[in-house]
Amino acid sequence: MEFQAPAINIAIILPVVIVAGFGLVLMILDMLMEDELRGLGPWISLGGLVLAGLQTIALWLGGSYETFIPVGGHPMVVVDGYAHFFNMLFIITGILAILMSMPYLIKADIDEKAEYYMLLMFSISGMMLMGMANDLLLIFIGLELLSIPLYVMCGIARPREASEESAMKYFLLGAFASGFLVFGLALLYGATGSTALPVVVENFTAGGVIAYTGLAMQLVGLAFKVGAVPFHMWTPDVYEGAPTAVTAFMSVGAKVGGFAAMIRILAEAVPQESAPIWTTAIAIIAAATLILGNVVAISQTNIKRMLAYSSIAHGGYILMAVAALPFSGDAVSASLTYMLTYMFTNLGAFAVIMMVEKSGNRGVLLEDYKGLSKRNLGMALILAYFMFSLIGMPLTGGFIGKFVVFQAAIDANLIWLTIIGVVTAAVSAYYYLRVVFYMFMFDGQGDLEFSPAMMTATTVALVATLAIGFFPGLWLNLARTASLASQLLMAGG
């Protein structure tokens, strides 16, 4: 048979190519450069991310594209509004994470600088691939490209034992979850005859029970990445042991990446008539995630561990929107809005936590927040605002996120799930407000260490959270344009 090359347009996937390419450039620089010049690493990666961001914006203004189209087949890469939105989300996460890492790595005595930023860039390129993949194989490659650098980054504070332990746990459990994902891929391929999402959706019903098993296994693999109950076991230990900068990056990037692929698969690879089956499963997982995350967070004494459980709970809120996917036209845009607000709020909270943290992984207990308002009123107020946003108080970004997610769940007639969501949000106020209580009701002393990069990151996160809280319309419209076309058709027809 004559081979014909697939139609490829590199300009469309240029954002990913730039990010991964800059990762390679950092690798070469690390080989060639003297030690003094390695300090350039973060600036080079920032430059790469800004370039990729500009290209993403240029593409976004132009509409949506498809590329890597085999002859007579379906495109492997679809860069639509949904993918543009996620690409921007990952690029901003990367920029904020790099700004936070620069002072943090010095404070924590982690000297493997160039490697750190190189791994960060590769991880971001994997996340971006997950948003634009239109093929189960590409989703798997994106997931591995996202995960493998993260495993190493968790352990980069070597020889601190907690960091090594976190890397080992994340690696072993993550590899296990990837196994589920690949097995699911194989079963779906066997049942439907293709890995391309448009073909999978056509033959899904004919695939019968094997297709459903494959889908379930794919969901297990992705649920692990987003830390949904009952696949959340790794989250607290890994988040606590990893360097805080990595925890911040991972709690947003890996989670959002997992959801990017999960929503794409559920909206485009599964036909409408099977919706009652998988939405029930997702709704139950969401309820369990909400309850466990919010309730167990109450008993934590370490703030990183507390935020780990809180991030599990936030995954539950996003899962609520996922469960509403086939029944509500706004479900995708609701989950996108939630992820946007979660990204800024969580990264901002972690930035303040990194400023309070002392070298050697000290200063991360809730006790250490006693009297923060006396030590630095501004930082205490900013952290309090982020905590309010994580609860979902009005006039914060978190409120808008929770509002649209609950609305989508009600649209989809998931009243019981919405009630669980509201009640657990009220429960979450207890442990978030405890931090505020500690900060303002006790005396404390000692100065905080400030650095321009960390302040920039905090300011950006704060301004964005405020902007979403006070002017939600703009962001909601943005998320709505980024919604999946097929999903709107599903819910409408």
Place this chain on the structure above:
Amino acid sequence: MNVDYLMPYVPVAVLLGIALFLALLLPILSVSLGPKRPHFRKMQPYESGMTAVGKAQRRYPVKFYRVAVLFILFDIDIILIMPWAVALRDLGLFGLGAVMIFIAIFIIGDLWAWKKGLLEWD
């Protein structure tokens, strides 16, 4: 739901069931009915064989893992280049370009590993 194509596997399932049943039954019978007269030599890992020199869970150098990881990298390299080599003429310039990009990325990683001292044994 389509179950027709599963029908040929019914004998296999029956065989599996019988095998599982026997595999469980015989040890249970042997454990519950057999006589037990344990003593030191009998309880050793290799009964009437070599005397054990130590525990199996020993620490051993991480160098072996580094080599193992490198082996996996080259292994995957071969797995991906091999199909290209087989279909070399059909794939033409497109295939050549794709493989060259792949090898270039791979070589950067190799050089980096080399520079980091991954190929040195001591």
